[in-house]
Amino acid sequence: xxxxxxxxxxxxxxxxxxxxxxxxxxxxxxxxxxxxxxxxxxxxxxxxxxxxxxxxxxxxxxxxxxxxxxxxxxxxxxxxxxxxxxxxxxxxxxxxxxxxxxxxxxxxxxxxxxxxxxxxxxxxxxxxxxxxxxxxxxxxxxxxxxxxxxxxxxxxxxxxxxxxxxxxxxxxxxxxxxxxxxxxxxxxxxxxxxxxxxxxxxxxxxxxxxxxxxxxxxxxxxxxxxxxxxxxxxxxxxxxxxxxxxxxxxxxxxxxxxxxxxxxxxxxxxxxxxxxxxxxxxxxxxxxxxxxxxxxxxxxxxxxxxxxxxxxxxxxxxxxxxxxxxxxxxxxxxxxxxxxxxxxx
Amino acid sequence: xxxxxxxxxxxxxxxxxxxxxxxxxxxxxxxxxxxxxxxxxxxxxxxxxxxxxxxxxxxxxxxxxxxxxxxxxxxxxxxxxxxxxxxxxxxxxxxxxxxxxxxxxxxxxxxxxxxxxxxxxxxxxxxxxxxxxxxxxxxxxxxxxxxxxxxxxxxxxxxxxxxxxxxxxxxxxxxxxxxxxxxxxxxxxxxxxxxxxxxxxxxxxxxxxxxxxxxxxxxxxxxxxxxxxxxxxxxxxxxxxxxxxxxxxxxxxxxxxxxxxxxxxxxxxxxxxxxxxxxxxxxxxxxxxxxxxxxxxxxxxxxxxxxxxxxxxxxxxxxxxxxxxxxxxxxxxxxxxxxxxxxxx
Numbered sequence: 132x133x134x135x136x137x138x139x140x141x142x143x144x145x146x147x148x149x150x151x152x153x154x155x156x157x158x159x160x161x162x163x164x165x166x167x168x169x170x171x172x173x174x175x176x177x178x179x180x181x182x183x184x185x186x187x188x189x190x191x192x193x194x195x196x197x198x199x200x201x202x203x204x205x206x207x208x209x210x211x212x213x214x215x216x217x218x219x220x221x222x223x224x225x226x227x228x229x230x231x232x233x234x235x236x237x238x239x240x241x242x243x244x245x246x247x248x249x250x251x252x253x254x255x256x257x258x259x260x261x262x263x264x265x266x267x268x269x270x271x272x273x274x275x276x277x278x279x280x281x282x283x284x285x286x287x288x289x290x291x292x293x294x295x296x297x298x299x300x301x302x303x304x305x306x307x308x309x310x311x312x313x314x315x316x317x318x319x320x321x322x323x324x325x326x327x328x329x330x331x332x333x334x335x336x337x338x339x340x341x342x343x344x345x346x347x348x349x350x351x352x353x354x355x356x357x358x359x360x361x362x363x364x365x366x367x368x369x370x371x372x373x374x375x376x377x378x379x380x381x382x383x384x385x386x387x388x389x390x391x392x393x394x395x396x397x398x399x400x401x402x403x404x405x406x407x408x409x410x411x412x413x414x415x416x417x418x419x420x421x422x423x424x425x426x427x428x429x430x431x432x433x434x435x436x437x438x439x440x441x442x443x444x445x446x447x448x449x450x451x452x453x454x455x456x457x458x459x460x461x462x463x464x465x466x467x468x469x470x471x472x473x474x475x476x
Numbered sequence: 477x478x479x480x481x482x483x484x485x486x487x488x489x490x491x492x493x494x495x496x497x498x499x500x501x502x503x504x505x506x507x508x509x510x511x512x513x514x515x516x517x518x519x520x521x522x523x524x525x526x527x528x529x530x531x532x533x534x535x536x537x538x539x540x541x542x543x544x545x546x547x548x549x550x551x552x553x554x555x556x557x558x559x560x561x562x563x564x565x566x567x568x569x570x571x572x573x574x575x576x577x578x579x580x581x582x583x584x585x586x587x588x589x590x591x592x593x594x595x596x597x598x599x600x601x602x603x604x605x606x607x608x609x610x611x612x613x614x615x616x617x618x619x620x621x622x623x624x625x626x627x628x629x630x631x632x633x634x635x636x637x638x639x640x641x642x643x644x645x646x647x648x649x650x651x652x653x654x655x656x657x658x659x660x661x662x663x664x665x666x667x668x669x670x671x672x673x674x675x676x677x678x679x680x681x682x683x684x685x686x687x688x689x690x691x692x693x694x695x696x697x698x699x700x701x702x703x704x705x706x707x708x709x710x711x712x713x714x715x716x717x718x719x720x721x722x723x724x725x726x727x728x729x730x731x732x733x734x735x736x737x738x739x740x741x742x743x744x745x746x747x748x749x750x751x752x753x754x755x756x757x758x759x760x761x762x763x764x765x766x767x768x769x770x771x772x773x774x775x776x777x778x779x780x781x782x783x784x785x786x787x788x789x790x791x792x793x794x795x796x797x798x799x800x801x802x803x804x805x806x807x808x809x810x811x812x813x814x815x816x817x818x819x820x821x
Contacts, residue, residue, distance in 0.1 A: 138704040146803065228682075291790035330484060341571070461492050462492075
């Protein structure tokens with residue numbers, strides 16, 4: 132089982148994924164595996180269900196059978212999981228160090244049965260993929276040993292996208308709240324204590340008033356180029372109506388979320404081509420497992436959102452060593468490019 | 477002037493480097509500039525001094541003149557600085573956002589006059605490069621507007637190494653203490669408050685007792701594969717004798733530091749070939765500019781060190797979104813590989 136080790140100085144967790152261990156000569160960045168070998172079948176395509184572990188969930192056409200064709204969205208366990216459903220957490224010490232087993236969940240959401248969508252995945256298909264994801268989060272919330280589920284998508288080599296290009300997202304259920312989320316929780320709480328308002332609601336207000344960094348709007352959702360964008364063309368999507376849990380999005384709002392995602396990716400692709408990116412969802416941690424206290428105001432002070440991070444520049448030593456980021460494209464310029472490209476087309 | 481913008485939620489600073497701004501079509505990761513174009517001269521080679529800005533400092537042979545040949549180590553201002561020496565910081569608000577000018581310093585230390593060193597840079601040359609760097613830090617400390625100097629080195633494309641392969645390091649003098657360093661300071665202080673000991677001293681003690689993650693030792697310095705290594709073959713170099721400021725290293729200890737660096741890179745290259753890496757120095761912030769208080773125990777609780785991060789795997793959405801890292805090589809295995817490779821040669 133993969134092992135979670137805690138950096139004793141700053142409390143950062145590292146997954147030592149021994150099952151993926153490689154010998155040093157396998158590490159050449161140049162020799163990365165190509166997408167699919169010739170003649171190799173894509174395990175995420177409709178008809179190739181036998182190439183994946185049995186499905187956890189699927190939206191299926193009437194009459195179709197599990198693990199066969201006839202689905203719209205399919206959720207499967209990861210073939211190479213970093214977090215394992217079975218076993219104990221076994222949080223323990225080793226001298227001054229802390230470690231535990233990587234007890235949790237690692238699932239793959241196959242967004243579409245089609246290997247390639249020339250004009251991007253259609254809105255109705257995105258709606259179904261989001262609904263499947265929401266369903267999985269609601270289910271995973273019942274496992275009290277899971278504290279957080281991180282939903283993310285890696286696309287393209289430069290973004291660690293792996294060899295399978297068929298559109299898919301991942302859900303990582305972790306036994307601790309991730310450090311980055313904890314930092315956001317601490318920041319939003321501090322602001323709430325001071326202002327008695329949600330910081331994200333205030334950001335949305337200022338951005339909508341100012342307009343220079345608003346990329347798109349759709350019903351209850353807005354897409355902005357954040358003021359302190361770390362990456363060129365970084366884009367955040369936020370619900371305008373305050374909500375801390377992404378999986379409590381109202382059913383009638385899901386098509387609006389799908390529409391803004393479609394629009395944003397449409398604009399990004401028109402500007403940047405087939406660009407590598409990471410997309411992540413930041414939502415509040417599950418709160419089933421603990422008593423009130425620290426979490427008392429979380430429903431008022433936290434606000435779920437998505438972050439799309441195009442990987443066009445490389446992160447180097449200065450960023451690693453400092454936590455500073457260097458961004459050569461001001462978000463106002465990025466936003467202007469993204470608006471222009473669709474106006475012109 | 478580049479602008480520093482603060483993320484309002486978690487307080488992360490981003491440098492919006494408008495001088496480096498590019499149009500979207502210049503961003504294709506594939507079209508990165510190749511090292512040197514044919515016939516192009518390397519500005520860091522001896523004899524090409526006219527291709528760089530005038531030097532700030534150099535170790536020179538007797539009789540040689542500034543900005544001409546005859547040097548061992550040469551320090552110049554960056555051609556494309558992210559932090560600028562002139563001007564005001566002008567810390568200000570913009571609605572709910574915070575920003576300031578990137579007032580600071582950005583220097584380049586050319587480690588060697590030779591473009592290529594087949595067997596790595598010799599120990600005596602590394603000694604001189606370290607001494608030059610120490611001298612620069614001592615000088616920059618006198619500028620009370622600089623709170624921190626981050627020394628780092630990027631090598632290879634995958635590590636953001638840029639187009640100049642001639643060995644060089646960078647010094648970035650920043651007007652705020654970087655977030656990553658602040659996190660370490662907070663962690664070490666917490667440990668010190670609890671144990672009344674330096675956490676790094678305790679780590680060194682446990683590692684030397686256990687031995688499984690000790691890669692090399694030289695005089696007052698030890699190289700270890702950290703227990704919670706984020707990256708395969710991550711290596712930290714620490715002074716065994718407690719010291720919070722890298723630039724207060726005793727003159728007689730510098731050759732030992734050069735030796736362990738030489739040994740570590742020798743082993744890493746023998747194992748990984750010409751591998752991309754980032755190397756950073758974490759040292760205590762300058763303390764001239766503030767009163768006691770928070771900094772009172774820093775000389776006891778903080779411990780300077782170097783982190784070498786080979787960039788063999790790609791950091792993807794999960795890492796960005798969570799602050800978790802995935803490492804497929806347990807540090808114990810990495811350490812064994814590194815020890816074996818030299819035994820066998």
